Amino acid sequence: MLHDDACLKCSLCITACPVVRVDPLFAGPKAYGPEWWRAHEARDAFDTDPHVDDCTFCQLCEAACPADVPVAHLIAQHKDHHRKKRPQLKRFRDFILSHPHWIGRLPFSPRKVSAVVAKMAQMSSHADFPVADRTKFHSGRPYGENIPTVGLFVDCFNRSYGGEVVAAAERVISRLGYQAVLMPSQPHCCGAAAYASGLVDEAQRIAQDSAHALRETPVETLLTLNATCDGTLRDEWPKYFSLSLPGTRVLPWTDWVLETATADFWSQFEETNEAVWVHTTCRGKVAQGEGAMEEFVKLANGQPLPLGIACCGAAGSYAFKVEHEDAAIQLGIKAKEAVHRQGHQAEAMIVDSGTCALHLAQYTGLFTMHPALWLGRRLMQAQSLDKKAEVSNLCE
Ligand code: SF4
Ligand code: SF4
Structure with a gap:
């Protein structure tokens, strides 16, 4: 499915990469993507590089590539091959972080993680963590006949930490004369978090569950509130997960407001x-x-x-x-x-x-x-x- 044959070695992907500019140990998208893949396919250098994990999976390298090489997705494969070499504690942490729809259900959400907990859990003690937002939003059932409907994808982050965002998005939709069907009915992740960490098979499983849940409520238009979920549902599901939402157009909530x-x-x-x-x-x-x-x-x-x-x-x-x-x-x-x-x-x-x-x-x-x-x-x-x-x- 993924191939590197088109790589021209022009290095434009390196110019686009934000991590190359701040991390001297990060060899860059060309080395970790098409070059690694070529060696991997030829079986003459099956090794992986631990610094491949420093890639944020922003995909800017892929967007910059004039030859349409799926650079970031090759890097995700590289991360996947490297996964078994990661220390066990990090593998466990990555598995948990790959399921943000589970994390969102935890009864606690501290703004900071103490140095001791951070060390044990291999987390950053510097980063701010999201705090639960209990703002109520609509249950997700259609609430009126003869009013046009749009689906609103409540991603795992906004479901737990962005209640106010979902409520505001719904309010604007209603003001524009539509009713929002909030979906899926239960927390599900699109698979982006697992894919970015190089848990490719797990990402496929998570995305499949999510697609199944979304298909329960067919809608013509599904609006997204998070750019990553948006790209994953619309572009990556069909291309890398062989998944689709038949008859559904996926687009960012902002773009829909602009056109409506x-x-x-x-x-x-x-x-x-x-x-x-x-x-x-x-x-x-x-x-x-x-x-x-x-x-x-x-x-x-x-x-x-x-x-x-x-x-x-x-x-x-x-x-x-x-x-x-x-x-x-x-x-x-x-x-x-x-x-x-x-x-x-x-x-x-x-x-x-x-x-x-x-x-x-x-x-x-x-x-x-x-x-x-x-x-x-x-x-x-x-x-x-x-x-x-x-x-x-x-x-x-
Ligand atoms: S996806 Fe990874 S390699 Fe590509 S630009 Fe982003 S950080 Fe760099
Ligand atoms: S992957 Fe694309 S942008 Fe990077 S060196 Fe190859 S052709 Fe150029």
């Missing part, structure tokens, strides 16, 4: 020209390109400030692992420098991934949030201004 909202909807937002930083995650850039969130902010009468970095260093569970602490910190510092260099006064940032939002908040000191939360809040402000105007009209 009319001028009338956007006209309710006051011209505040509120400046907000915008970061499209690396997986978002690869899956959909940049620009949608900027357009979204402009239409809501805000002022978008593109952060202009490739990868923030969070990359799903990457920043939580002890061996990636240095790379994650250095990439986080690059994000902070990008904010300072541009010198704007904005205090908030929108970003389409929960773990990236957490990491960027830690390093930039900004208030980070999902675009659904940003727009949902503006919508509430607009509605309360409308109500105030109504009351004052009545009083006159």
Whole structure:
């Protein structure tokens, strides 16, 4: 399924890789992807390199490749071959982290992990961890006849730590005249976390379960709130997992709002020209390109400030692992420098991934949030201004 034959050795993938810039031991995408695969296929160098695990699986190398070599996916295979050589404790940790839908069910979610626990669990004592958000959102059942329906994929992160995000996304959908069917009905992961850690077979099993659960409620349109899940469901499932959701179009919630909202909807937002930083995650850039969130902010009468970095260093569970602490910190510092260099006064940032939002908040000191939360809040402000105007009209 995967092949390296097309590699031209142009090294463009190396130029695109964020880890090469901060990790001197990381040999880069060309060496860990097509070159390793060629040797592996020829059986003349079956060895693996432990530093292959330093790859964040951002896929920027793959997007940069002029010959369409599946560089990042070859690297995932390399990681998979290397897996058995990892210490047992790390293998156990990676297995647990590959099931974020299990972790989200834990009754505790500490912001920090103490040095002792971090050492035992091979986790980072530096990273901020997500805290449970118990905001209630709709149960997921259709609640009205004759109202058009869209599916809203509640990914494992937002299900446990982003209740407010899901509720805001649902509120905007409803305001646009649709009802959201939240799915799947039980926590499931798309398999991205396992794949990024090189647990290829486990990723396939997890994705299969998730596809089965999603097929229980057929929808024409399925909206995603996380750029990684978006690319995984739409692009990777058919290509690498042989899975599909027949008759379903998968697209980011933000893109759907852009194509559905009319001028009338956007006209309710006051011209505040509120400046907000915008970061499209690396997986978002690869899956959909940049620009949608900027357009979204402009239409809501805000002022978008593109952060202009490739990868923030969070990359799903990457920043939580002890061996990636240095790379994650250095990439986080690059994000902070990008904010300072541009010198704007904005205090908030929108970003389409929960773990990236957490990491960027830690390093930039900004208030980070999902675009659904940003727009949902503006919508509430607009509605309360409308109500105030109504009351004052009545009083006159
Ligand atoms: S997936 Fe990202 S981190 Fe990994 S080699 Fe490619 S560009 Fe570098
Ligand atoms: S994998 Fe693609 S980008 Fe990298 S060296 Fe080969 S052809 Fe160039």
